[in-house]
Amino acid sequence: VRASRAPARDRELPPLVLALAFAGAVLLRVGLTGPAGAAVFAAVLAASALAGRAGCRVTARSWAVGLLAAVLLVVPALLHTGVQATMPAGAFPLWALGTAAVAATEEAFLRGAFFDAVSRRSSPDVAVVLAAVAFAVMHVPLYGVHVLPVDLAVGLVLGAARLAGGSWTAAAVAHVGADLAGWWLL
Amino acid sequence: VIRRWVVAAAAALLTAWVLAPSAVPIYDGIGNPDEPYRWVHPPAHARDTPPPTTATKTLRASGGRNVDDAYVNTGEFGPQISVYIPVRALDTPDNATDVEVTVTPVRSAVPPPPDGTLASNVYRIAATTAAGPASLDDSGDAQRPAFRMRAPDGKQPGPVAEHFDGTTWSRVGTSRVGFDVYQASLTALGDWALVRLDPAKAAPQAADTSSTGSTNPLLIAVGAAAVLLAAAVVAIRVARARRAH
Numbered sequence: 001v002r003a004s005r006a007p008a009r010d011r012e013l014p015p016l017v018l019a020l021a022f023a024g025a026v027l028l029r030v031g032l033t034g035p036a037g038a039a040v041f042a043a044v045l046a047a048s049a050l051a052g053r054a055g056c057r058v059t060a061r062s063w064a065v066g067l068l069a070a071v072l073l074v075v076p077a078l079l080h081t082g083v084q085a086t087m088p089a090g091a092f093p094l095w096a097l098g099t100a101a102v103a104a105t106e107e108a109f110l111r112g113a114f115f116d117a118v119s120r121r122s123s124p125d126v127a128v129v130l131a132a133v134a135f136a137v138m139h140v141p142l143y144g145v146h147v148l149p150v151d152l153a154v155g156l157v158l159g160a161a162r163l164a165g166g167s168w169t170a171a172a173v174a175h176v177g178a179d180l181a182g183w184w185l186l
Numbered sequence: 187v188i189r190r191w192v193v194a195a196a197a198a199l200l201t202a203w204v205l206a207p208s209a210v211p212i213y214d215g216i217g218n219p220d221e222p223y224r225w226v227h228p229p230a231h232a233r234d235t236p237p238p239t240t241a242t243k244t245l246r247a248s249g250g251r252n253v254d255d256a257y258v259n260t261g262e263f264g265p266q267i268s269v270y271i272p273v274r275a276l277d278t279p280d281n282a283t284d285v286e287v288t289v290t291p292v293r294s295a296v297p298p299p300p301d302g303t304l305a306s307n308v309y310r311i312a313a314t315t316a317a318g319p320a321s322l323d324d325s326g327d328a329q330r331p332a333f334r335m336r337a338p339d340g341k342q343p344g345p346v347a348e349h350f351d352g353t354t355w356s357r358v359g360t361s362r363v364g365f366d367v368y369q370a371s372l373t374a375l376g377d378w379a380l381v382r383l384d385p386a387k388a389a390p391q392a393a394d395t396s397s398t399g400s401t402n403p404l405l406i407a408v409g410a411a412a413v414l415l416a417a418a419v420v421a422i423r424v425a426r427a428r429r430a431h
């Protein structure tokens with residue numbers, strides 16, 4: 001029995017190892033800056049999500065929950081800033097492709113592998129909070145401390161979407177939807 | 187549990203937007219290649235571009251302060267300057283109901299900084315109301331305004347932000363926040379530019395806390411070490427699991 005449990009335990013990465021990889025990815029993103037930094041960041045998170053066995057389960061429920069969460073995320077921003085649409089429409093497709101890839105990778109890691117690892121060791125409640133804190137903190141070097149409250153709240157919404165949708169793909173749909181909508185609010 | 191988290195998260199989002207709104211960027215994304223820098227006075231090697239743009243934003247005011255926050259971004263892609271004005275950061279005449287913040291590329295000749303060469307246009311940041319000029323609040327009870335300026339390139343060591351008060355240039359602490367984007371506190375309204383320091387001329391200033399370009403290799407090294415350490419732990423665990431089979 002002991003021998004059969006050991007491999008299973010070894011296959012499950014502890015949250016601390018995932019947190020270490022995440023911290024490294026954030027430092028690399030800030031250090032490298034620009035698209036190269038984003039690419040390395042996404043690559044490290046994708047590898048970590050795979051190593052942490054973040055299964056990709058796309059269901060009608062995860063789509064529905066994700067879209068609802070995206071609307072919830074966008075409405076306050078829309079009320080606050082309105083639609084400015086100062087970004088050139090022609091640059092949108094390429095930007096959207098890269099942004100969607102990075103956002104989905106962030107979710108595969110934070111609300112996928114990391115969330116599952118923390119849930120196993122502790123509880124889903126703790127996983128929602130820790131993933132939200134990590135999400136908020138990782139944006140500070142890029143955008144400044146003033147985004148911390150909103151991004152912490154956004155992280156909680158994405159965590160709730162993960163719970164309600166039953167998979168990190170719900171959070172990914174919400175995250176990508178909010179990011180892409182953000183282009184038109186700028 | 188799910189319903190509890192949905193309600194809690196929605197409440198947190200509403201509270202965050204009401205108490206500490208963050209105009210843009212809303213969440214995140216990745217950078218896109220910028221258009222070539224638009225110079226007021228193009229250097230010899232510069233490409234032909236349209237002229238640089240002016241940015242204007244009107245904020246509501248009440249009781250002698252602005253009650254809206256806003257980013258005032260010029261129209262280039264990406265903006266050559268983005269000024270963030272937090273709530274209550276501007277002092278206005280008591281009867282003012284609006285304050286207009288403008289960011290204008292300065293076309294008239296400005297004396298060159300003594301410690302280096304201009305690495306950007308000079309931008310004039312002004313705030314006015316129908317009842318008179320507005321000024322930066324110095325009571326310390328509001329978040330300090332800040333701005334980001336885009337340099338024409340990402341050459342390192344990067345430039346620093348300097349303020350011109352009409353007679354002298356003074357450096358402020360500058361952080362590199364993107365490939366070619368630099369951020370500094372808006373310590374005064376008036377003329378601002380990025381200046382590439384000339385080591386022969388640039389005496390260190392007490393107020394200079396520039397971190398441009400100097401911390402990146404360290405961050406990369408520490409980040410890479412953390413990732414490698416995590417990878418090593420994963421490799422050991424995978425090897426142990428295989429051996430146990």
